[in-house]
Amino acid sequence: MAGYGWKNYDVREGGTHVVNDTRNKLDLVTHFIRDTDSNHPNQWNLRVVALPRPDAPDSQHSTIFVYLGIEAQESSAECERDNDTGAPKNDVTCRGKVNGLGDLNLHLSDDTAANQPPLTHVTSLTVPVEAVWQAKRILIEQLQNDASPRAQIHDNPGKGNLHFIQKIFHGSCQFDVQFSSGTKPAESKPAALAQRINDVQSAFGSRFASTFSPQPPFQDQRSVDFSQYLVSNLMGGVGFFHGNAKIETSASPPYGETIKAGDPTNVQDKGPYQLLSAVPSRPFFPRGFLWDEGYHLQVMMHWDMDFAMTIVQSWFDLMDDDGWIAREQILGPEARSKVLPEFQTQYPNYANPPTLFLVVEAFVARLEGEVHYRGAPSRLLDQQAGRTVLMELYPKLKKHYEWFRRTQCGGDLTKYGYPDPQVNEGYRWQGRTPQHILTSGLDDYPRAGKPHAGELHVDALAWVGTMAMALDKIAAFLSKKEDRATFHKHTDKIIRSIDSIHWSDSERSYCDTTINGNGQVEKVCHKGYISLFPFTNKLLNSTHPNLGAILDLIQDPEELWSPHGLRSLSQRDHNYGTGENYWRGAVWVNINYMVLERLLDLTKVPGPHRRRARDIYIDLRNNMVNTVFNSWEETGFAWEQYNAETGKGQRTQHFTGWTALVTNIMAMPDLRTPDVVGPPERSKSTTTWPPHLLLLTVIILLVMWYLFRRKLNDAWKLISSRRISDKRPGRID
Numbered sequence: 038m039a040g041y042g043w044k045n046y047d048v049r050e051g052g053t054h055v056v057n058d059t060r061n062k063l064d065l066v067t068h069f070i071r072d073t074d075s076n077h078p079n080q081w082n083l084r085v086v087a088l089p090r091p092d093a094p095d096s097q098h099s100t101i102f103v104y105l106g107i108e109a110q111e112s113s114a115e116c117e118r119d120n121d122t123g124a125p126k127n128d129v130t131c132r133g134k135v136n137g138l139g140d141l142n143l144h145l146s147d148d149t150a151a152n153q154p155p156l157t158h159v160t161s162l163t164v165p166v167e168a169v170w171q172a173k174r175i176l177i178e179q180l181q182n183d184a185s186p187r188a189q190i191h192d193n194p195g196k197g198n199l200h201f202i203q204k205i206f207h208g209s210c211q212f213d214v215q216f217s218s219g220t221k222p223a224e225s226k227p228a229a230l231a232q233r234i235n236d237v238q239s240a241f242g243s244r245f246a247s248t249f250s251p252q253p254p255f256q257d258q259r260s261v262d263f264s265q266y267l268v269s270n271l272m273g274g275v276g277f278f279h280g281n282a283k284i285e286t287s288a289s290p291p292y293g294e295t296i297k298a299g300d301p302t303n304v305q306d307k308g309p310y311q312l313l314s315a316v317p318s319r320p321f322f323p324r325g326f327l328w329d330e331g332y333h334l335q336v337m338m339h340w341d342m343d344f345a346m347t348i349v350q351s352w353f354d355l356m357d358d359d360g361w362i363a364r365e366q367i368l369g370p371e372a373r374s375k376v377l378p379e380f381q382t383q384y385p386n387y388a389n390p391p392t393l394f395l396v397v398e399a400f401v402a403r404l405e406g407e408v409h410y411r412g413a414p415s416r417l418l419d420q421q422a423g424r425t426v427l428m429e430l431y432p433k434l435k436k437h438y439e440w441f442r443r444t445q446c447g448g449d450l451t452k453y454g455y456p457d458p459q460v461n462e463g464y465r466w467q468g469r470t471p472q473h474i475l476t477s478g479l480d481d482y483p484r485a486g487k488p489h490a491g492e493l494h495v496d497a498l499a500w501v502g503t504m505a506m507a508l509d510k511i512a513a514f515l516s517k518k519e520d521r522a523t524f525h526k527h528t529d530k531i532i533r534s535i536d537s538i539h540w541s542d543s544e545r546s547y548c549d550t551t552i553n554g555n556g557q558v559e560k561v562c563h564k565g566y567i568s569l570f571p572f573t574n575k576l577l578n579s580t581h582p583n584l585g586a587i588l589d590l591i592q593d594p595e596e597l598w599s600p601h602g603l604r605s606l607s608q609r610d611h612n613y614g615t616g617e618n619y620w621r622g623a624v625w626v627n628i629n630y631m632v633l634e635r636l637l638d639l640t641k642v643p644g645p646h647r648r649r650a651r652d653i654y655i656d657l658r659n660n661m662v663n664t665v666f667n668s669w670e671e672t673g674f675a676w677e678q679y680n681a682e683t684g685k686g687q688r689t690q691h692f693t694g695w696t697a698l699v700t701n702i703m704a705m706p707d708l709r710t711p712d713v714v715g716p717p718e719r720s721k722s723t724t725t726w727p728p729h730l731l732l733l734t735v736i737i738l739l740v741m742w743y744l745f746r747r748k749l750n751d752a753w754k755l756i757s758s759r760r761i762s763d764k765r766p767g768r769i770d
Contacts, residue, residue: 280369331392
């Protein structure tokens with residue numbers, strides 16, 4: 038496969054998807070377009086164009102399957118060939134009714150201008166509802182049962198809940214599919230659809246330029262195509278998921294222990310649940326992940342704020358009465374087929390980084406006019422509509438925050454002799470094993486050896502700070518003064534704890550802590566992404582005494598800096614590149630994006646590191662975009678992570694989840710012009726007098742002049758007379 042994905046896609050209008058299939062020597066272009074006819078508001082059109090690749094033999098025959106599956110009880114459709122199309126009767130119409138959704142209509146028609154129409158076969162089946170999602174397996178079984186050398190399905194249209202329509206063709210092929218719900222589809226008009234496709238593509242390009250507006254040096258057409266690819270495939274991966282989830286309902290295991298697959302546990306199927314969500318990778322991770330989704334929406338909210346907030350609401354609708362949201366949404370048998378059994382069960386005491394709070398906070402910033410919005414017309418950015426949405430979300434956000442503080446709390450810090458115990462703000466990720474903390478999102482990132490009930494994780498504390506500050510902003514918008522006072526208090530304690538518990542003077546870094554064999558608190562310092570969370574999560578202001586050390590860590594090529602982005606783990610750490618090597622050195626876009634955002638913030642406010650932040654920002658922005666772009670140019674894909682030494686994409690390909698944040702990075706300002714960040718700062722050697730001392734000095738000088746003005750005047754006259762006498766010609770002896 039030379040590449041596949043959306044060239045352009047808008048969730049409300051549709052777009053164009055391309056598959057470059059080198060093995061079958063065929064390029065497949067599909068245009069998925071919403072109908073604009075007001076009489077058919079629920080109609081979508083699909084134009085399929087198959088073109089042989091340049092190296093395809095002249096004799097090549099190809100086949101394409103379109104299938105219609107109905108996953109509702111007591112629901113079906115009937116497919117038949119149209120009687121009025123003439124021979125060969127290739128047009129197919131399917132009509133049916135789905136419980137809860139109403140009527141459906143699907144019509145498939147060939148390109149009437151084709152010299153050699155494709156051969157069309159239709160097979161209609163009735164299968165168990167729970168098996169409809171296995172259409173590919175069922176199709177292969179149908180083909181294996183047919184002795185035809187061309188792998189043709191039987192031509193047997195009729196009634197059922199699973200229908201296959203096969204197109205067999207020589208050379209190229211084009212056909213259209215119209216789908217509508219609730220109404221009869223409009224008459225097929227190929228020319229009108231072609232114009233609509235062109236209009237959608239043109240509108241996408243224009244709107245993309247105004248919404249994301251890539252900044253120098255990323256304004257060439259190839260860079261714009263790349264950026265459009267990232268956003269389109271992120272939005273093209275949005276899906277509606279429905280089904281039961283496997284949830285552990287027994288008592289939580291002791292800290293540091295997990296219930297392993299095969300152990301006797303009380304796992305129950307709960308639900309059904311439903312979720313609207315983007316996914317990290319449609320072919321490899323086709324389900325919702327809680328901490329990924331906050332990053333996904335930080336791209337999508339620029340394009341369509343209302344749609345992004347609809348997804349946020351969908352996630353919080355999953356929350357249980359305690360405030361828990363499962364970190365991974367594995368809903369139904371189809372989703373479970375992609376996940377190993379030991380990872381399918383979700384635990385109600387397991388958390389995940391609460392990135393959705395960042396999205397809601399950004400929504401408030403746009404409501405208040407702090408950030409300009411250039412996306413699709415928004416109903417929710419109206420003050421009243423926005424307030425209504427926030428009033429609905431706020432209790433859920435608050436409940437999730439309280440659940441997180443309660444379940445991930447580090448316990449009584451006085452018991453283990455932690456400094457500043459009266460603050461009592463320390464947290465740890467439940468579900469840790471000696472090798473992993475999947476709940477932290479940083480799976481195999483090195484921590485302390487054996488889990489201890491007294492250990493504390495710096496990133497967990499930083500995320501609590503993120504929630505507290507976001508809730509404070511939302512509460513301010515909703516005029517909830519008492520809540521604001523609570524969140525202010527929490528934030529102050531968190532900032533104190535970040536330094537008193539997690540800062541190491543000897544390592545000049547933020548670290549986890551554990552309890553050693555002597556029962557004493559001990560820092561566990563594995564410098565890397567977790568060391569940056571106090572910085573990225575805005576718990577350090579521009580004059581914080583530890584900020585310089587954080588920038589040192591970022592900028593040091595022996596630690597995190599690489600020509601391809603920031604490493605997840607320091608090169609100096611003995612765990613660098615070892616074991617699974619997932620979060621042990623590779624470059625990840627999401628954390629690099631957070632660092633860039635914070636560096637950009639520092640360039641906008643006075644502080645001792647303003648110029649340095651600008652310089653790091655310029656280089657890191659350039660490195661990150663070039664790394665992801667060059668790998669895309671070479672392979673045709675965006676990747677899950679990037680090699681810190683080579684810059685090559687690795688692990689999961691077609692990972693257009695948070696890797697799409699590169700689009701945001703490209704749209705960040707170009708700060709290579711020095712005056713962008715304001716006038717140069719004074720050097721440290723320059724003495725700056727406080728205003729009150731300057732005023733006092735002036736007053737003293739004026740008083741002295743008044744008291745000694747006569748003596749000063751006489752002295753001046755004497756000096757002047759001597760200068761005049763010195764200028765007279767000397768006597769010649």
